[in-house]
Amino acid sequence: MRACAGAGAWWFVALVATSCSRAEPGAVRQQTAATLPEGVVALVGDQRVARATVERIVRARSVSPQDARDAAIRDALLAAAARADLAGFGLVASAERSTLARALLEQLQRQARARPVTDAEVADMTARRWAELDRPVSARTAHVVARVEKPEDDAPARALAERFARELADVTDPDEFVERAKEVPAGSVKVVAERLPPVTADGRVVQVNVPAGAPTPTFDRAYARAANALRAVGDKSPVTKSDFGYHVILLEERMEAKRVPLERRRELLADEIMDNRARRMEEQLLEQARSIHPVEVRRAAADLTARVRVRR
DSSP, X not given: OOOXXXXXXXXXXXXXXXXXXXXXXXXXXXXXXXXXXXXXXEEETTEEEEHHHHHHHHHXXXXXXXXXXXXXXHHHHHHHHHHHHTGGGTOOTTSOHHHHHHHHHHHHHHHHTSSOOOHHHHHHHHHHTHHHHEEOOEEEEEEEEEEOOSGGGHHHHHHHHHHHHHHTTTOOOHHHHHHHHHHSOOTTSOEEEEEEEEEETTSBBOOOSOOTTOOOOBOOHHHHHHHHHOOSTTOBOOOEEOSSEEEEEEEEEEEOOEEOOHHHHHHHHHHHHHHXXXXXXXXXXXXXXXXXXXXXXXXXXXXXTTTOOOOO
């Protein structure tokens, strides 16, 4: 990466100062075999990514040739950014791409950890990990629903749900509730009876051991409110209308709220927050590097490495 003329600041200042770039951003260009030297699968600026490099990555990491090629291109981009900007850290210009890239990533980690974790960062990560760190009261339930799939289903579905309420009034076990609901004659109305995971009053489904930031499934709000209005295990709701039909709901478990104090969340989330900082800085750096160093990929790159054996 070229630094601004006369600038003494470190690489991140050069990164965000878009006036430093003299090249227009461009997408990766696919090239025919004739436009790249023999044995070269990609060009990153004036750097060549050789087939042998890709083969070495395939064998070392047990990844596909395409993933290996992309990793080599990423290292080349980071190395291009690092050559000038890391000179002050004792690296020589002849260092290999992987060494330069690794050194730059280590420096990103140091920069990410140089500042304390902020309240805003804790709040953002807590929102992603709410089920573990900031969970409101929730209800685990079993239910039976008489489905309303077209307008003429409404009256018979409601009547059937009222029958469920009468015939299941004495049932408190969720498995028995589901089985006995399935035995009630439904006629032409479609019926679903099942046990469900915990849900909060605002409809969020409580899940654990899922990646941070993974989408949160939701239930119909009317169902979620009715489920959370139940107080004692074995209690049942009156007939409840949702967008799916008419429900009778049995409370299987009432889960109390879990609120982890701010400072404890700060401790628990610090490493993840700082890793995310470094990852965002790396993404910004790669984006800037691509705008300065054009990437050309040989169309036949996958073919060139197709015979490389991947370890399993």
